[in-house]
Amino acid sequence: MQFSIEQKILATALGQLNRVVPARATHPILTGILLEALPGKLKLTAFDLSCGLTITLPVLTTTPGKVVLPGKMFAEVVSKMPKDHLMLSVGEELQTTITAPKAEFVICGLPAEEFPELPLTTENQVIFPEGSLQNCLGKVLYAASTDDTKLVLTGCHFRSNGADLDMAATNGHFLACHAVREVGIEVPGLTVARSVLQVLEALKIEGDITVNFDEQLISFEYGENLLVGRLLQGAYPMYKQLIPAQYAVNAIVNRKELISAIQAVSIFDEKNHTISFAFKGRKDRADLMYKGDKLEISGTGTETGRGNYTLDCELTGTESLEIGFNAKYLIAGLASFEEDEINISMNHSNSPVVISNEDSLFLVMPLQVVER
Numbered sequence: 001m002q003f004s005i006e007q008k009i010l011a012t013a014l015g016q017l018n019r020v021v022p023a024r025a026t027h028p029i030l031t032g033i034l035l036e037a038l039p040g041k042l043k044l045t046a047f048d049l050s051c052g053l054t055i056t057l058p059v060l061t062t063t064p065g066k067v068v069l070p071g072k073m074f075a076e077v078v079s080k081m082p083k084d085h086l087m088l089s090v091g092e093e094l095q096t097t098i099t100a101p102k103a104e105f106v107i108c109g110l111p112a113e114e115f116p117e118l119p120l121t122t123e124n125q126v127i128f129p130e131g132s133l134q135n136c137l138g139k140v141l142y143a144a145s146t147d148d149t150k151l152v153l154t155g156c157h158f159r160s161n162g163a164d165l166d167m168a169a170t171n172g173h174f175l176a177c178h179a180v181r182e183v184g185i186e187v188p189g190l191t192v193a194r195s196v197l198q199v200l201e202a203l204k205i206e207g208d209i210t211v212n213f214d215e216q217l218i219s220f221e222y223g224e225n226l227l228v229g230r231l232l233q234g235a236y237p238m239y240k241q242l243i244p245a246q247y248a249v250n251a252i253v254n255r256k257e258l259i260s261a262i263q264a265v266s267i268f269d270e271k272n273h274t275i276s277f278a279f280k281g282r283k284d285r286a287d288l289m290y291k292g293d294k295l296e297i298s299g300t301g302t303e304t305g306r307g308n309y310t311l312d313c314e315l316t317g318t319e320s321l322e323i324g325f326n327a328k329y330l331i332a333g334l335a336s337f338e339e340d341e342i343n344i345s346m347n348h349s350n351s352p353v354v355i356s357n358e359d360s361l362f363l364v365m366p367l368q369v370v371e372r
Contacts, residue, residue: 002037003042003059003061004062007084007086010086015075015079017045017046018072019202020051028110030047030116031072033045037066047228050193056225069109069110077098081100081105085100094110121212123213125211134200134201136178137197138336140177143171143174143362152234152235164181174329176361179359181359189236190218190231191231192232193229199227216230251313251316252343253344255337255340262275262331266299268307269300269301270301273327274367275324276324277323278320280320293313294311295312334355342355342357343357350366
């Protein structure tokens with residue numbers, strides 16, 4: 001096998017593939033990347049048995065062939081080579097030589113026949129226009145649990161009745177939902193692992209993405225490239241039951257100002273990140289110098305001090321309400337929206353708090369109100 005390729009193009013692809021390559025595996029072949037040189041192109045594949053990625057690159061192929069090279073080492077070697085054209089050739093006993101002006105490296109390869117094939121599915125299909133799927137993931141994926149013992153909560157759930165596609169993720173403390181309108185396909189309910197979707201986000205794909213899925217697998221195809229993942233099994237929580245049907249209090253607040261205020265007051269409680277919101281209607285304010293409704297945000301540390309921030313808001317419903325939050329959770333949800341002003345809806349200090357627009361929703365469970 002022999003081909004030539006630009007160093008920058010190969011280095012970028014290997015960086016993406018190594019998001020899939022495991023640091024340790026039950027079989028050494030899984031820590032490698034499969035190279036398949038074809039006329040005019042090179043297919044590179046990484047697969048950890050749960051997630052697989054194939055990237056196809058343009059090359060000048062002299063001799064077709066296949067070899068598996070250790071993923072981390074191969075990527076590190078290529079990254080250190082001159083930014084020029086590289087020549088890669090496989091000799092006897094799979095000794096793989098990579099040459100460039102002023103540099104030459106030899107890596108021991110493994111037989112391509114030992115590398116497992118990526119599973120494929122074409123049972124169901126939906127096409128996302130350029131950028132739309134990545135935008136959707138930005139609205140929900142941050143809410144998926146990072147605790148691998150929580151099984152299905154480590155994924156993003158997809159469901160459609162044939163019209164809108166609902167996407168949801170939760171870690172048990174907060175919930176994010178987003179609706180994709182009129183997808184035109186029924187999805188009975190499938191959960192895609194956070195790790196697979198994080199790879200998809202990192203690929204920075206340009207162009208449409210074709211999604212194929214069945215009861216076990218999901219794949220994302222773009223151009224000649226392919227990302228495949230096994231679905232998480234198990235019943236996903238009935239998250240819609242958590243969303244209140246109506247609210248007693250609604251407040252409209254400037255989103256960026258709110259994030260800055262939360263960041264400012266939360267520095268005093270580095271361990272629990274607890275802050276307090278106090279919504280004050282104009283009838284409840286003794287200080288008549290301030291007209292209009294206010295949101296008072298405070299944070300307190302036992303040994304560090306305290307901070308207070310007051311923002312203007314537009315309050316409807318109950319004239320006053322005090323409620324506690326985990327600041328990190330709240331910032332994560334607020335950052336997923338793009339609007340200048342957001343609507344915060346709630347019922348009382350112990351009920352879920354919801355931030356929403358027409359297509360997206362963020363729900364966070366409150367904490368015990370901080371005494372100030």
